[in-house]
Amino acid sequence: MYQILSELSLLLRMYFCYLTIDNIPILKNELWNYILLEVISLYTILRIITYFEVGKLYEKGDNSEFGVIAYFIIYLINLGVMYGVLLLLTKIGVLPI
16 A cells, blocks of 8 residues: 555656646746756755655654655645745746846
8 A cells, every 4th residue: 555655646746846846937947947956956855855844743664654645745735835935936036036
């Protein structure tokens, strides 16, 4: 069950990242696209933050299915916050510099 939930979570997270971060207006600029997705890698930052947040919720190995579901939910929350911040910074003219 863990493997199925893990794969489903990965596919859904990739799809939601495509719908949000990949479609931010700032990424239409090739330089910012390269910086935010290759140099800084927003996806890696998002994964690291979510990993540590989930680590605060439960001890690894306790209930792996709960871990997958918690990671998915917290990832979506973090993705929404990151998307909102980037969209807001783009709308008010802070990004792209």
